[in-house]
Amino acid sequence: MSTMEQTTEHEETGARRRDFLFVAAGGFGVVAAGAAVWPLVDQMNPSADVLALSSIEVDLAPIAVGQAIKVKWRGKPVYIRRRTPAEIAAARDFPTADLPDAQSDEERVKAGHDEWLVVIGVCTHLGCIPIDYQGDYDGWYCPCHGSHYDTSGRIRKGPAPKNLAVPEYTFINDFRIKIG
Amino acid sequence: MTAPSRPFEPKNGFVKWFDQQLPIFTLLHGALVAYPTPKNLNYWWSFGFLAGILLFVQIITGVVLAMHYTPHALMAFDSVEHIMRDVNYGWLLRYVHSNGAAFFFIVVYIHMFRGLYYGSYKGPREVLWMLGLVIFLLMMATAFMGYVLPWGQMSFWAATVITNLFGAIPLVGDAIVSLLWGGFAVDNPTLNRFFSLHYVLPFVIFGVVILHIWALHIPGSNNPLGIDVKGPQDQVDFHPYHVVKDTFMTSVMAIIFFAFVFYAPNYMGHPDNYIPADPMVTPAHIVPDWYFLPFYAILRSVPDVTIFGFTLIEAKLAGIMAMAASLLLLFALPWLDRSPVRSGTFRPIFKLLFWVLVVDVVILGIVGAKVPDDIAITIGEGGISWLIVGQLTTIYYFGFFLVALPLLAKFEKTKPLPESISEAILSRNAKA
Ligand code: HEM
Ligand code: FES
Numbered sequence: 063m064s065t066m067e068q069t070t071e072h073e074e075t076g077a078r079r080r081d082f083l084f085v086a087a088g089g090f091g092v093v094a095a096g097a098a099v100w101p102l103v104d105q106m107n108p109s110a111d112v113l114a115l116s117s118i119e120v121d122l123a124p125i126a127v128g129q130a131i132k133v134k135w136r137g138k139p140v141y142i143r144r145r146t147p148a149e150i151a152a153a154r155d156f157p158t159a160d161l162p163d164a165q166s167d168e169e170r171v172k173a174g175h176d177e178w179l180v181v182i183g184v185c186t187h188l189g190c191i192p193i194d195y196q197g198d199y200d201g202w203y204c205p206c207h208g209s210h211y212d213t214s215g216r217i218r219k220g221p222a223p224k225n226l227a228v229p230e231y232t233f234i235n236d237f238r239i240k241i242g
Numbered sequence: 243m244t245a246p247s248r249p250f251e252p253k254n255g256f257v258k259w260f261d262q263q264l265p266i267f268t269l270l271h272g273a274l275v276a277y278p279t280p281k282n283l284n285y286w287w288s289f290g291f292l293a294g295i296l297l298f299v300q301i302i303t304g305v306v307l308a309m310h311y312t313p314h315a316l317m318a319f320d321s322v323e324h325i326m327r328d329v330n331y332g333w334l335l336r337y338v339h340s341n342g343a344a345f346f347f348i349v350v351y352i353h354m355f356r357g358l359y360y361g362s363y364k365g366p367r368e369v370l371w372m373l374g375l376v377i378f379l380l381m382m383a384t385a386f387m388g389y390v391l392p393w394g395q396m397s398f399w400a401a402t403v404i405t406n407l408f409g410a411i412p413l414v415g416d417a418i419v420s421l422l423w424g425g426f427a428v429d430n431p432t433l434n435r436f437f438s439l440h441y442v443l444p445f446v447i448f449g450v451v452i453l454h455i456w457a458l459h460i461p462g463s464n465n466p467l468g469i470d471v472k473g474p475q476d477q478v479d480f481h482p483y484h485v486v487k488d489t490f491m492t493s494v495m496a497i498i499f500f501a502f503v504f505y506a507p508n509y510m511g512h513p514d515n516y517i518p519a520d521p522m523v524t525p526a527h528i529v530p531d532w533y534f535l536p537f538y539a540i541l542r543s544v545p546d547v548t549i550f551g552f553t554l555i556e557a558k559l560a561g562i563m564a565m566a567a568s569l570l571l572l573f574a575l576p577w578l579d580r581s582p583v584r585s586g587t588f589r590p591i592f593k594l595l596f597w598v599l600v601v602d603v604v605i606l607g608i609v610g611a612k613v614p615d616d617i618a619i620t621i622g623e624g625g626i627s628w629l630i631v632g633q634l635t636t637i638y639y640f641g642f643f644l645v646a647l648p649l650l651a652k653f654e655k656t657k658p659l660p661e662s663i664s665e666a667i668l669s670r671n672a673k674a
Contacts, residue, residue, distance in 0.1 A: 103421070106435065112425045132522060136426035139522045184427075187558065189406040190399065190524040205526050206403070207542070208615060223556050 117242030119234065122178070130194050132183060135241050139183035139191055140229060141202075142239075145213060149200070150176060153214035163225045167214040170228050180239065181215040182229050187222035202226065244462040246276035247479050273459060277480040280465035282663050286360075287463065288491035289353040291484075295492055296346040297451065301444050303339040311391065313437035315430035318393035319518040337507040343385050344510045345499055347533035350378060358575075359596055361584030362464040368576040370457040375572050377450050382534070384443040387436040389531050394515030399528045401428045401436070407541075410559040427521060467666055468584030469659055476663040527613065535610030536603050540639065541565040542614055543632035564636070571643050578643055581651040588657040595646050602638045609635065 118135050120142060125131055130143035145153075153167040171179055183202075185192050190206035197203030198219060199212035209220030216225040231241040250271040252258045261267040310329050312321040325332035354374070357363055363371035390401045405422050409415040424431030462471065471477060502509060510532060514525045530538050544564045547555040555563070571578070586593045609632040612618070617625040660666035 106421050106424055108420060108423075108425045109431070112429075112431065116426075134522060137429045137521055138427045188403040190403070190528070191522065205524060206528055208613075221557055223558060 117240060119238060119240050121238055123237040127177065132194075133241075135182075135229065140241060141179075141181050141183045141194060141215075141226075143179045143181075143194065145177050145179055149213040152199075153212055153216075156212070161225075162217050163223065165216060165225055167216075170214050170216075170225070172233060175233055175236075178239075179213070179215060180228060180231055180241070181226040183226070185209055185222055186217065186224035186226065187220070192226070244278060244459055246272040247278045247474070247477070248276050250276070273455070273480075274485075275479065275481040277459065278471075278474070278477040279463050279480055279484060280471055280663055281476055281478050282465050282467060282667060283463060283484070284466050285487075285491060286352070286356040286466075287484075288488050289349050289356060291488040292349045292491060292495055293346065293353055294451065295495075296342055296349060297444065297447060299342050300339065300346060301448070303335050303342065304441070304444065306335055307339055308441060311437075313391070313434050315393065315433050315519070318391060318433060322392045334503070337503045340511065341499065341502050341507060343388060344531075344533065345495070345502075346381065347385070349495070350381065351533075354378070355600060358599075359586045359593075360464055360466060361468050361579070361581075361586070363576045364579070364584050365576065366461045367457075367464065370454060370461075371576060372573055373450060373454040373457055375569075377447055377454060379569065380443055380447045380450065384440060384447065385531065385533070387440040387443075390433065390436050391440060392515060393433060393519045395517040395519055395523075395525050396512045396515040396528065398428060398519035398521065399524055400530050401432060403528065404530070405432075407558075407562050410556070410562050412559070429521070464584060465663065466585060466587065467660060467663060468588070469663065472662045472664075529611050532607070532611070535608075536606035537565050537568060537610075539606040539610035539632045540568050540636050542610075543629065543636040568639060571640075575643065575647075579647040579651055581647075581654065581656070583656045583659065588659060589650070589654055590657070591654050592647075592650050595642055595650075598638070599642050602635050602642075605631065606635045606639065 116136055118133065120133055122142065122144070125142065125144045127144050128146045128149075130141055132139045132141055134140075150167070158164050158166045168176075170181075183191050185204040185206065187204065187207055187209055190204050192202035192204040192209065192211060194202055197210035199210055201213045201215060201218075202211040203209070204211075204220065204222065207221050209222035210218050211222075211226055212218050214225075215228075217223070229241050231239050233239055250261070250268045252261060252267060257267055307325065310321065310325050310332065312318055322336070325336050327333075329335075357371065357374070386400070386404060390397045405419055405428065408422065409419045411418060420426070422432070423429065424435065465471075512529065514528075517525075529535070541561040541564065544557060544561040546553050546557045547560045581589065581592070583589055586596055609618075609628050612628040614627065614629040614632065616628055618628045618631045619626045660669070
């Protein structure tokens with residue numbers, strides 16, 4: 063049959079062209095599928111209004127030495143603690159290198175504002191809210207699986223792997239901070 | 243398909259006409275009437291039927307609850323109270339749905355242990371077994387998300403702890419958690435998507451159940467002796483034998499079920515879930531729903547994995563891997579246990595270890611509800627903590643599947659199998 067002969071004749075060039083078309087069409091299909099799936103996945107990420115709510119200002123004046131308050135930021139509690147000299151000393155006297163998540167107290171506060179400790183009140187184990195002025199180190203204690211944090215919010219004992227996170231914040235003046 | 247024991251011969255003219263164009267009546271007749279089953283099925287074979295009934299109950303009560311429920315962080319808790327107090331029979335519908343979920347798990351756990359004991363996962367039923375596991379995983383996801391909907395303290399903190407588990411995945415963990423939450427913490431977007439998924443997953447389950455039954459009807463049911471059917475003398479039809487037997491079992495279950503619904507509707511729940519969700523305060527002691535407790539215990543039992551004082555895998559990740567493994571290894575069960583004898587009745591050592599496993603899983607469930615550092619068994623001053631009990635029972639769980647089953651397949655001396663199902667029944671009757 064003539065058609066048969068034709069195919070054999072053009073086999074080499076024809077096949078190459080087919081390969082190209084096949085790969086091009088396949089590649090295009092994969093990109094198209096990705097483009098269709100991504101919006102379906104990304105819609106689950108935080109939406110613009112959720113992201114917009116991300117900074118707050120807090121007045122520190124009412125907080126006495128030896129007292130802590132809890133404010134809500136991005137749907138999570140943030141502890142702001144005005145530490146006593148003894149609490150600061152307790153945090154600084156312990157050798158940093160011996161901590162599970164080595165970080166000095168100085169790194170966790172703003173220079174010149176050493177009495178103020180600002181930490182996110184979310185246990186780094188599985189996200190429970192630790193209770194302040196509790197536990198073996200009088201910092202925080204997480205009731206869920208027993209993590210103990212010190213007066214710098216650093217993990218000292220228990221299953222949590224990391225120190226309580228310090229959020230991004232700045233001092234607007236000595237008694238006012240902006241978180242976020 | 244196992245051929246129906248007798249052909250479908252409709253007398254009704256409409257049925258006949260319809261069935262010629264779409265043979266759905268023939269299909270149902272073959273599946274529910276003339277489906278030949280082994281003569282010797284015992285009551286443990288009713289639990290699949292019971293699970294089907296409960297899926298139906300969950301879907302019906304769920305759809306009507308959704309007519310009154312509001313999936314919003316500010317309104318969800320109140321809308322559930324509205325269901326309880328204002329909606330006509332709302333309390334009944336909600337209690338049937340929440341206790342229905344618990345009973346669904348009891349029934350499915352029994353169904354699975356039945357399969358394990360009688361070797362129903364072995365060829366030619368591996369696909370059937372694996373489809374069952376898919377249903378089980380989907381059920382767990384559905385029930386977890388359903389538990390979040392009332393937006394009480396337990397709902398909220400269970401959602402927080404479980405979603406945080408994904409944060410342990412290296413590199414992409416945090417991105418995944420934020421994707422699941424739709425925010426910086428469990429909040430309204432999380433509740434809203436959980437409701438959407440909780441609504442749709444049961445219908446996905448329904449679809450997989452159809453496949454599960456299809457896969458069952460190809461080889462037909464296994465049986466307590468675990469030997470193959472030799473011919474019609476070994477079989478009886480589904481109708482009327484199992485229709486009657488399963489209806490009886492449904493009644494028994496209904497009596498126990500409604501005893502809970504009417505007299506102890508919150509027995510299997512947690513009182514803290516009647517406190518509205520508060521993202522600023524964690525309850526002193528949080529636990530998942532009871533049917534997840536054995537897996538939760540495995541999760542918490544695993545310590546840091548270290549080599550020469552160097553931490554290879556942090557406890558958090560290792561725990562998740564162990565929990566995932568405890569579920570996923572069930573998919574490998576047909577290949578872990580290569581013993582040619584199906585039924586535990588003829589496998590003395592397997593039988594013993596099986597019952598130890600049942601007790602082991604119950605203990606794991608108890609451990610999951612306890613504070614790990616509390617003392618379980620007091621010895622003098624100190625004692626053995628729940629953590630240690632959890633670790634020992636976790637080791638047995640994995641040991642049973644990964645060590646004992648492969649070894650037993652090689653070394654166990656099994657008892658002689660009967661000639662056929664009908665021969666076994668006749669000789670037992672003769673003895674009696
Ligand atoms: C596989 C089947 C299902 C399971 C295992 C299941 C499980 C659950 C559980 C454990 C709860 C929490 C109960 C409580 O604490 O009060 C719940 C709540 C709820 N479910 Fe389901 N469910 C299923 C099917 C459905 C379906 C099909 C729908 C709707 C289409 C639905 C709608 C709801 C609603 C609206 C709630 C919240 C009201 C409440 O708290 O009682 N469920 N479900
Ligand atoms: S969540 Fe804090 S110790 Fe587990």
